[in-house]
Amino acid sequence: xxxxxKLQNCLKNILGWKNHYxxxxxxALNAGLNESESGEFYQDYHPALRLDLISTSLPENRELNEYxxxxxxxxITQLGNQIFTEKKITEFSKELLANGTIINGHGWANDVILxxxxxxxxxxxxxxxxxxxxxxxxxxxxxxxxxxxxKIYIYHSTKVDPVKTITLNSxxxxxxxxxxxxxxxxxxxxxxxxxxxxxxxxxDDISGQALQYKKLNxxxxxxxxxxxxxxxxxxxxxxKYVSVQPIYVPxxxxxTDRKMFDLESSFSVYDNNFGINLNISAKCDLTSFLCDNxxxxxxxxxxxxTHLILRxxxxxxxxxxxxxxxxxxxxxxxxxxxxxxxxxxxxQLSRAVKAVNIDTDNLSKTCLPCTKKNRVxxxxx
Numbered sequence: 001x002x003x004x005x006k007l008q009n010c011l012k013n014i015l016g017w018k019n020h021y022x023x024x025x026x027x028a029l030n031a032g033l034n035e036s037e038s039g040e041f042y043q044d045y046h047p048a049l050r051l052d053l054i055s056t057s058l059p060e061n062r063e064l065n066e067y068x069x070x071x072x073x074x075x076i077t078q079l080g081n082q083i084f085t086e087k088k089i090t091e092f093s094k095e096l097l098a099n100g101t102i103i104n105g106h107g108w109a110n111d112v113i114l115x116x117x118x119x120x121x122x123x124x125x126x127x128x129x130x131x132x133x134x135x136x137x138x139x140x141x142x143x144x145x146x147x148x149x150x151k152i153y154i155y156h157s158t159k160v161d162p163v164k165t166i167t168l169n170s171x172x173x174x175x176x177x178x179x180x181x182x183x184x185x186x187x188x189x190x191x192x193x194x195x196x197x198x199x200x201x202x203x204d205d206i207s208g209q210a211l212q213y214k215k216l217n218x219x220x221x222x223x224x225x226x227x228x229x230x231x232x233x234x235x236x237x238x239x240k241y242v243s244v245q246p247i248y249v250p251x252x253x254x255x256t257d258r259k260m261f262d263l264e265s266s267f268s269v270y271d272n273n274f275g276i277n278l279n280i281s282a283k284c285d286l287t288s289f290l291c292d293n294x295x296x297x298x299x300x301x302x303x304x305x306t307h308l309i310l311r312x313x314x315x316x317x318x319x320x321x322x323x324x325x326x327x328x329x330x331x332x333x334x335x336x337x338x339x340x341x342x343x344x345x346x347x348q349l350s351r352a353v354k355a356v357n358i359d360t361d362n363l364s365k366t367c368l369p370c371t372k373k374n375r376v377x378x379x380x381x
Contacts, residue, residue, distance in 0.1 A: 003287040010291035020051040057316035075305040097282040098237040107211030117251035120274040121200015125243040131367030133285040136183040140277035145173040145208030157195035210275025219270040241282035284367035300352040
């Protein structure tokens with residue numbers, strides 16, 4: 001798995017485009033297209049990537065800058081999928097590790113929780129392995145009464161201010177009310193590479209009382225024989241990657257401005273959920289890993305964009321009879337040439353993807369395990 005937008009942003013300038021030699025014929029490109037972090041350019045990958053030839057192949061009213069930007073974005077996305085698929089085949093990585101709603105039940109009407117002006121919530125610690133991402137997909141709350149604009153606070157133990165606040169508005173008491181606002185618990189920022197996430201609310205803010213769910217012990221899990229063991233199996237799958245612990249903070253230890261409290265002043269409990277539930281996913285996201293090693297993708301991206309553009313030229317209806325010979329040469333390069341033993345672009349691209357070999361030993365047992373067969377070396381073949 002990777003984040004398409006983030007990957008496009010970090011790879012878009014590892015190669016650039018040269019302006020045409022005659023800017024009276026083809027005006028200078030937008031500055032962003034000229035930028036090349038590697039000092040290399042797409043035109044170096046094939047002589048048919050001349051801007052005048054590309055421009056000639058475009059339909060009327062198709063703008064050259066917009067077309068080139070589109071091909072770079074499409075190329076990055078397709079390359080990411082190709083690399084991910086290749087490495088997945090060789091057991092390089094996994095995608096979805098665990099997913100589910102922790103509590104598939106509800107607290108009973110008599111199991112109310114006394115309001116004591118505390119902050120109550122869940123303390124969450126995720127696996128910090130490279131490529132690992134935990135996401136809260138939905139947050140659930142069960143109160144005796146309807147809640148209007150109840151603020152839910154998301155803290156991180158390394159930050160003074162809340163990382164985020166979200167609002168709960170419910171239409172009926174006694175039942176689960178869900179907030180469909182995802183919370184990314186990743187460690188992409190260096191200053192948040194350790195510590196705990198805290199998700200919860202202040203009891204003084206709620207109407208009525210929260211309901212306690214008594215069938216879950218947060219230390220031992222669910223009853224092994226209850227519900228056919230499904231709840232326990234799901235719980236064990238999640239806690240393998242994400243630690244979730246209910247806590248409360250006494251009113252005397254809270255900051256009046258509701259900044260992050262001292263975690264040492266909090267108390268952990270194992271038999272109370274404070275009316276909170278969550279649906280959480282544990283997955284592998286290799287976006288940051290690929291971005292950190294982006295120069296190793298340069299050759300593959302150059303060939304991918306080359307393939308996309310040559311294919312467009314091959315099928316273009318704008319090519320006149322003078323340029324038909326060029327089209328035949330492009331077809332040869334796309335399909336290969338037995339007489340000259342020319343290796344086609346697709347095969348070159350496939351080899352370039354396989355050549356993106358990154359040493360994953362000891363990086364992450366979760367998302368980047370060692371390959372079982374040949375040991376992977378760091379670098380480009």
